[in-house]
Amino acid sequence: MNYIPDILKKVIEDISNLPGYGEKSAQRLAINLLKLPRGEAVDLIKHIAQMLDKIHPCKECGIYTDQEICPICSSEERDKTHICVVEESFDAYAIEKTGKFKGVYHVLGGRLSPLEGIGPEKLNIKTLIERIKKYQVKEVIIATNPTVEGEATGNYIYNLLKKYPLNITRLAYGLPFGSVLENADDFTLSKALEYRVKI
Amino acid sequence: MNYIPDILKKVIEDISNLPGYGEKSAQRLAINLLKLPRGEAVDLIKHIAQMLDKIHPCKECGIYTDQEICPICSSEERDKTHICVVEESFDAYAIEKTGKFKGVYHVLGGRLSPLEGIGPEKLNIKTLIERIKKYQVKEVIIATNPTVEGEATGNYIYNLLKKYPLNITRLAYGLPFGSVLENADDFTLSKALEYRVKI
Structure with a gap:
């Protein structure tokens, strides 16, 4: 594959290590990054770098936050x-x-x-x-x-x-609001029946 | 949405501007970047930055390359x-x-x-x-x-x-090699028939 530039191969390899990515989807993401107006692409990775620097799990609950204790845990x-x-x-x-x-x-x-x-x-x-x-x-x-x-x-x-x-x-199982009964899967429908409530 | 840190929102917004990404898939990518060992994540964005810096379309054919003229166009x-x-x-x-x-x-x-x-x-x-x-x-x-x-x-x-x-x-239309006839879609099968070759 010496027709693919090394650094492009490296980026594809890095991305395909992320969960949910394979070689093809990693290629697509790399190409889409290259096709962005250069300024936007540079901003994107600057923002990702800032995110990696600032965001970490809340010490209390584990939610991603830019503070030591997240606003939810620290709220009175x-x-x-x-x-x-x-x-x-x-x-x-x-x-x-x-x-x-x-x-x-x-x-x-x-x-x-x-x-x-x-x-x-x-x-x-x-x-x-x-x-x-x-x-x-x-x-x-x-x-x-x-x-x-x-x-x-x-x-x-x-x-x-x-x-x-x-x-x-x-959390309760049941029919999602706005759904159509005939499209519900068997499991959801049987749970909705099992946990029916008195009206 | 003040419980989502600003820089995380920014990254999600940036990613969801890429073709093929919506809010949910952008969220997933942002979280997966945060979940990577920090060293790997930093390497990933370093490599993307290098890619953005080095890779551009070949002046001749438009293929992404790290040279002015790609190895294919410059080959004798x-x-x-x-x-x-x-x-x-x-x-x-x-x-x-x-x-x-x-x-x-x-x-x-x-x-x-x-x-x-x-x-x-x-x-x-x-x-x-x-x-x-x-x-x-x-x-x-x-x-x-x-x-x-x-x-x-x-x-x-x-x-x-x-x-x-x-x-x-x-390029020829036809059955993909290793495929099963009964699974071929109508269009592919009718093209395979139309462009049949003498054996």
Whole structure:
């Protein structure tokens, strides 16, 4: 492949090491970066460099923040006895957007995935137990994704926490709002039926 | 969204301006960059910066190269009277990998796409005509992608070139090697039938 310049090969190799990227998608991203107006491309990598410099997990909850303790954990108005456990920071941002949750978060930084070699020791679980003891937590809401891996992660955490005197809950399964019944998958529909509520 | 740090929002905005990225996929890429070991992430952006600095289109054919004239165009062994027209550099790299083409390339840098506002003036077409005159080109192989937009681009170029005394060809349509007949789409199968060859 000596017709591909070395530095371009290097960038493609770097990008294809990121989760979710293969050789083709890495090529596409590299080419799209080259096709950007040079000023925009330079800005993009300047911003990424700043991000890498400034952003790190909150010492308390693990959410990505530019402060030592994130604004949610340091807010007087948030109830530290209710912890919502999510896989990634953006899951917490999504819940935050609803404005319905006044507790705090705990970001695992991923999900259990034997195939990708991600075991419990790679997730931010130890500090969850510490927080539960420190703040005498009353409720842990497990809000991992409703996928096989997310469920397995949720179950693992449930088994770890069930010996503590607290409520462990998880997000409801059911029909997404605005959806069409006949398009719902069997699993969602059967869960919606199983957890039907009295009106 | 004041719970998302500003610089993280900025990076997501920058990435989602790239073709093929939306807000969610930009979020995912930003988080994956943050989750990389910091050294690897810093190397990645260092390499991208070097790429942006060193790589530019070949003055002759438009392929991405770190030299003024790419190794293919500057090789004595390549036949400059045969030009293969492709959409992107990686299409040329893919053909190059076959080792079957001894001519030179011409990279358009995209395809006609009225929806994305890409007209002929945004493609590297003018220099193709210059090269045809300069090297008394005998054959132009149109190797745009077999998609609606790629076809339209190929037809546009065909109409521009048909007044010149040269052969204009395009890559064959047909069944991909190793494929299963019953899985072939109708268009591919009907083209395979139409262009059947005597054995």
